[in-house]
Amino acid sequence: MLYREAGQFKTTYKADSQIFPILQDRVGMMILLSVAAIGVPLFASEYWINAILIPFLIFSLAALGLNFLTGYAGQLSLGSAAFMAVGAFATYNFQLRIEGIPFFLSFILGGLSAASVGILFGLPSLRIKGFYLAVATLAAQFFVVWCLTKFPWFSNNSSSGVISAQTLTLFGFAFDTPISKYLLVLFIVAGLALLGKNLVRSSTGRAWMAVRDMDVAAEVIGIPLMKTKLMAFAISSFYCGIAGALYAYCYLGTVEPDGFSLELSFKILFMVIIGGVGSILGNFLGAGFILLLPIFLDIVLPFISKLLHLPLSNATISYIQLMVFGALIIFFLIVEPHGLARLWQIGKEKLRLWPFPH
Amino acid sequence: MKSIKTSIGASILAAITSLIISYPLSAVAEDQFISIPSYRVGPYGPNGQAFYGGFIDYLNYVNLSEGGVNGVKFAWEECETEYNNAKGVECYERLKSKSGTSKGTAIHTMSTGISYAVLDKSQTDKVPLIMMGYGRTDAVDGSVFPYAFPLVTTYQMQASAIVKFLVQKNGGSLTGKKIVFLYHDSAYGKEPIVALEAESKINHFKLTEIPVAHPGNEQGAQWLKIREENPDYVIFWGWGVMNQTALKAAQKVGFPRDKIIGSWWAGSEEDVIPAGDAAKGYMSATWNVSGKNVPVIADIEKVVYGAGKGNLSDKAKIGTILYNRGVSAAIVTVEADRLAQTKYGKGKVITGDQMRWAFENLNITNARLTTLGATGLLPEIKTSCENHEGSGKIKIQQWDGTKWVLVSDWIEGNKNLIHPLFKASAREYAKEKNITPACLKN
Numbered sequence: 048m049l050y051r052e053a054g055q056f057k058t059t060y061k062a063d064s065q066i067f068p069i070l071q072d073r074v075g076m077m078i079l080l081s082v083a084a085i086g087v088p089l090f091a092s093e094y095w096i097n098a099i100l101i102p103f104l105i106f107s108l109a110a111l112g113l114n115f116l117t118g119y120a121g122q123l124s125l126g127s128a129a130f131m132a133v134g135a136f137a138t139y140n141f142q143l144r145i146e147g148i149p150f151f152l153s154f155i156l157g158g159l160s161a162a163s164v165g166i167l168f169g170l171p172s173l174r175i176k177g178f179y180l181a182v183a184t185l186a187a188q189f190f191v192v193w194c195l196t197k198f199p200w201f202s203n204n205s206s207s208g209v210i211s212a213q214t215l216t217l218f219g220f221a222f223d224t225p226i227s228k229y230l231l232v233l234f235i236v237a238g239l240a241l242l243g244k245n246l247v248r249s250s251t252g253r254a255w256m257a258v259r260d261m262d263v264a265a266e267v268i269g270i271p272l273m274k275t276k277l278m279a280f281a282i283s284s285f286y287c288g289i290a291g292a293l294y295a296y297c298y299l300g301t302v303e304p305d306g307f308s309l310e311l312s313f314k315i316l317f318m319v320i321i322g323g324v325g326s327i328l329g330n331f332l333g334a335g336f337i338l339l340l341p342i343f344l345d346i347v348l349p350f351i352s353k354l355l356h357l358p359l360s361n362a363t364i365s366y367i368q369l370m371v372f373g374a375l376i377i378f379f380l381i382v383e384p385h386g387l388a389r390l391w392q393i394g395k396e397k398l399r400l401w402p403f404p405h
Numbered sequence: 406m407k408s409i410k411t412s413i414g415a416s417i418l419a420a421i422t423s424l425i426i427s428y429p430l431s432a433v434a435e436d437q438f439i440s441i442p443s444y445r446v447g448p449y450g451p452n453g454q455a456f457y458g459g460f461i462d463y464l465n466y467v468n469l470s471e472g473g474v475n476g477v478k479f480a481w482e483e484c485e486t487e488y489n490n491a492k493g494v495e496c497y498e499r500l501k502s503k504s505g506t507s508k509g510t511a512i513h514t515m516s517t518g519i520s521y522a523v524l525d526k527s528q529t530d531k532v533p534l535i536m537m538g539y540g541r542t543d544a545v546d547g548s549v550f551p552y553a554f555p556l557v558t559t560y561q562m563q564a565s566a567i568v569k570f571l572v573q574k575n576g577g578s579l580t581g582k583k584i585v586f587l588y589h590d591s592a593y594g595k596e597p598i599v600a601l602e603a604e605s606k607i608n609h610f611k612l613t614e615i616p617v618a619h620p621g622n623e624q625g626a627q628w629l630k631i632r633e634e635n636p637d638y639v640i641f642w643g644w645g646v647m648n649q650t651a652l653k654a655a656q657k658v659g660f661p662r663d664k665i666i667g668s669w670w671a672g673s674e675e676d677v678i679p680a681g682d683a684a685k686g687y688m689s690a691t692w693n694v695s696g697k698n699v700p701v702i703a704d705i706e707k708v709v710y711g712a713g714k715g716n717l718s719d720k721a722k723i724g725t726i727l728y729n730r731g732v733s734a735a736i737v738t739v740e741a742d743r744l745a746q747t748k749y750g751k752g753k754v755i756t757g758d759q760m761r762w763a764f765e766n767l768n769i770t771n772a773r774l775t776t777l778g779a780t781g782l783l784p785e786i787k788t789s790c791e792n793h794e795g796s797g798k799i800k801i802q803q804w805d806g807t808k809w810v811l812v813s814d815w816i817e818g819n820k821n822l823i824h825p826l827f828k829a830s831a832r833e834y835a836k837e838k839n840i841t842p843a844c845l846k847n
Contacts, residue, residue, distance in 0.1 A: 097526075098498035102491065143837065196590060203837070206599050206830065207540065207592035209521050213838060223529075299494060300525040303518065305591050305619060306490055342495060345485065360718065362445035362454070365485045369446075 050398040066244055083233055088226045096225045103331075103338055104236045105293045110318040110330035111243055112286025117316070118325035119247055120279035121259025122172050123180055126165075126187035127287050127315040132307035133161040133191055134288025135295035136201050139210045143203060150215040154235075154292050161288025162281040164191065169280025173273055176262075188309050195304035202304075211301040228297040235293065239286060244327045246282070255279055256325075287315075321379060323388025332387035340375065344368040436480035437473070437742060437754055439464065440500035440509030442519065447487040448620065449645050451675045452727055456515055457483065458717040459731025465714050466705045467739055474743050475751040486519060493519030494526070501530060508532040508757040511738050511764070517541075517593045520553075528552045532757030533764050537734050538563075538669055538692050542596055545824065546831035547765060547790040548842035554764050554793045556737060557692045557786060558818070560593070560642075560668065561600035561826065562797040565818030567640055567666050567690055568604045570801050573813075579610040585631050587651065588642035590616035593670070597642060603822055610637075621647025628654040641667040648676035649684075656683035663688065666801065673726040677804045685806045690799045693733045693783045695809045697724035701778035702732065726809060733783040740769055740777075761845070765790055784815050790844035792824075 050071050057063045067073045087100065113127045138157030141148055168187035172180050195201045195208070202210045215222040215231070222231050246252055254275045257265035266272050295302045314337060322333020345368055352359040359367070383390045441460065444453035464479045473479055482503060484496035493514060501509050512527060512534045514520050520536045524544075527534040528551070536544070536555045544553035558566075572579055586601055588594030598614060605612040613634055615627050621643065628651075631639060639660070643651055648671045655662055663686035667676075672689025680687075697703050706723055709715050722728050745755040745763035755763075769786040788795035797820055801813040835842050 092502060094498045094502045098495040102495075203833075207517075207521075207542075207596050209541075209592050211521070211525070211834070211838065299490065299522045301521040303521065303592050306518065346499075360445075361443070361483050361485060362450070365446045365487070 050395070050401070052399065064248075066241075066248075080237065083237075084230065088230065093225050096229045099339060099342065101225075101229055101232055101298050102294075103334055104232045105290050105298055106315065106318060106334040106338055107331045108236045108239060108293070109287050109290035109315050110322065110334050111240060111327065112283045112290060113315050114319050114322075114325065114327070114330050115243065115247070115255070115286065116279050116283035117319055118323075118329075119252060119259060120255035120276065120283075121262075122169075122276065122279060123177065124184040124283070125181050125309070125312050125316065126168060126184040126191075128307040128309065128311035129188045129191035130161045130165055130284040130287035131291030131294060131311070132195060132302075132304060133164045133284075134158055134291030135302055135307075136195055136210065136304075137161065137288070138292040139212065139295065140201065140203075142213050150217065150296075154289060157292045158285040158288040161291065162285040165280040165284025165287075166277050169277050172276050172280065185309075188312055192304045192307060207303070209301055209303040210295070212296040212299075215296055222297075232293055232297050235289065239289065240327060240331075243286070247327065251275075251278060259325075317376075321376065321386055323386030326386065326388035328391065329386050329388030332391065336379075336387060341368060341372055344371055435754070436478050437510060438504035438507045439479060439481040439738070440497070440503070440512055441481050441483045442486045442493055442496040442500065442512065442514050443483045444486045444488045444515070446485065447489070449488045452645070452673065453488070453515060454717070454719075455673070455675070455722045455725055455727035456731040456734075458722060459728040459733075460513065460735045461716040461731075462705050462709050463701075463732045463735035463739070465709045465716070466701075469708050469712060469714070470704075474739060475746055477742075477746070477752060477754060479739075486514070486516070488516050488519075490516075490518045490522045494522050497523045497526060501532070506754050506756055507760075510755070510757065511535050511741065511760055513537065513734050513738075515539075517591075521592065524550075524553055530757065531761065533761045535734070535738070535764070537730075537737070539593070540596055543827045543830035543834065545792060545794045545827040546842070547793045548844050549831040549835045549840055550793070551765075551790075551845045552761055554788070556764075556788070556794065557784065557796045558669075558799055559794055559797075559823075559827075560596040561823045562794065562818035562820070563668055563690050563799055564597035564600045564640065565604055565823050566797070566799045566816045567668075567801070568601070568608060569816055569819065570666070570813055571638055572608060579608045582610040582638070583634060583636040584610050584612055585634055585636040585639045586612060586614045586642070587627060587631070587639055588614070588616055589621060589644050589647055590618050593644060594642045597668075599826055600818075600823055601640070603826070604819070607819075607822065617643070617647060617651075619647075620645060622650050624650050624654045628658045628660065631655075631660060632658045637664065639665045641665050641671055643667060643671040643676075647671075649680040652677070652680035652683045652687055662686040663803070666690070669799070672802065672809075674809075675725075675727065682806065684804050686803065688801055688803045688812065691726060691802050691809070692796075692799050693726070693730050694781060694800065694811060695724060695726040695729055695802070699729065699779060699782045701736075701782070702729060704778055705732065729782060733779070736777060736779055736783070737767070737769065737786065740773070741767060764788060765793070765845075767795060797823075 052069045055070055067076060109127055109131060116122050116124050134157045137160035138153050141153035141156050168184060171183040175183060202208050222228050254270045257270055258275050262272060318333035318337045321336050323329025348364045348368055443457040444450060464481060468478050482500060484500055486493040486496050508530050509532050517539050520534060521541055524541060534553045538558050540555055540560060542555050542559040542561055544550035544555050601612055615630060617624055617627055641651060655665060665687055667689035669690045669692055672691050677684035702724055741760055741763040742755055745759045749759045765788055767786050767788045771785055774780055784796045784798040786795040798815040798817045800811055800815055802809040803812045
């Protein structure tokens, strides 16, 4: 009833090709964004901002980066954490070594450094495919972490190899409170997500999808394979690099190369798979699921065990949490193998008809 | 039917949501609330169980035997970090919101990585971050790191003390000897390298550094190299599964275990028992002694476990190195709270900022330790703004196959050599972050 598009006519090409063709979606998006930009800073506690919303946004961005590569261009990658590391360490070095560089410039340079490393490790994709490519990107994962540990220059000769992020300042305003950091992250992530959404609707995105679906056919209709694949690697790594810089500067504050482990790469991959391969919205849903569900269980389970007077120790609760989390992943993958984004889509279809069954 | 299902679902969801929303409000007002970001599962879970078990048991012991400090009882909550940095940050933030007054009192993360990750945050929130025996080690300089305390010993001082022990053992000189430094290739393993390099110049021994990649369950290549080098000693900076692997690998290549000296992270029962007889003779540093013959440990077992409030499900861990270390950490925390109360008002809940003052002005003497029943459990601690470490002393212990036996008295590292290194590193950090070093008054 509420979600019906009857009466909404599109009379121009522009209207037909907008991102949210349905009025309700546009209004919903507006409300969501204003809640995120105005409501959250006003009402959310520091815990919510620092420990939940900021990492959620950052990981959504990293997942978005990987989704370009894996979901749209069909190139499986296990190196996302490495590209994040490149972004973080490059941004740190630009901030450190160039006096008075504006931070957004160093973020962009950090992203570009990640992109160039991405192109380098994307070269094997021209020859190998599928699981073999995944193994090749695994090399990026290990090489980057090794390189950052091996050469102390990257961490400014810190004896521990840990870098600690400088305070970000813009025209004398320092981003040092949780709210200002949150708004910065929100602004960057929302901007890049919008850019990403348009990117996949453009010729670049269509070329990626053509390559994903069948690369020989794509080549036959005139899509340059090399350019398309390397472009996918570059843009994907750029997004991951920016996410890595935000991870270091707006979330943790101090990072070490070992923090960007294979485990983190897998986590990002799982976000993409659970959220929805080849979907922009899916990244946010997937990041929410993988990141927030364990915290949710962590808070709820002790409560339940207290309510029911179960003699559960902290360790047992952690184990139960892992089991429930694993079971839920399997449940969702069985119920909807195309990810949470697909569930959302089905829900929308149903809502259009509601309350009538057909 | 369908609507019933939906409404049940909706009400469950609503109930859970309200639980979550109301959750941070259930703060503890009148007790001294301590945040405990602990780990009991994951690869380092066994270590965390013993440490945090000891920590909580001592808090319980103080509550039971003397009703808290001047009538203020301790309250605490744990949050599982799994030794994972991001989870540690989440735990820190979650626990912080539990008490507006204490903000968590004093944070013991038992993890170098998590400490690094919450270092800035603890500074902003004005709550002391206590890193007993680990790092960030240049936080010894309190004028740059007012809220961070690498108490008792640091990696560098420990490495220096180990060298001193070897010098004593070799009749006063290590000239011409070969020492291999085998380390966990992470922030933890790399910190002592500067100290060892400085020591090798003074004591004229040849230092070879060999890294082991995390997690270190494969060390064949490293030990072959060690056999080729044929060093006089191996100084060993391992953690977790890497420790037992190293001991077994040393046995395999025939390197004598009594020539291997580990750091305190590599010197608990959890490290040597799995290695079996390969561990016999192995030595390690420690900043607290093991065993139940320390009066306070025996008393905890009687009072806390007698009342059925013990934290450990496996009572065999009582008196192990890590258990006693947890007790030691709790003793220092409680003593700081006591000190803060004498300055800021007895019977009051102490804020994080007041705790900071107390940690910077700690003076735990042997006499005080004897009163507490902790004679010889840990070294004396006397801190100041210039010296957040407060001791720098360790003992060397040797595994005889069933228990740790002390083979040295307290050994202090070469402070004149090591502390200037901290100072330089802290200055570098201050420059990077635009901090003007200054000691806080209170």
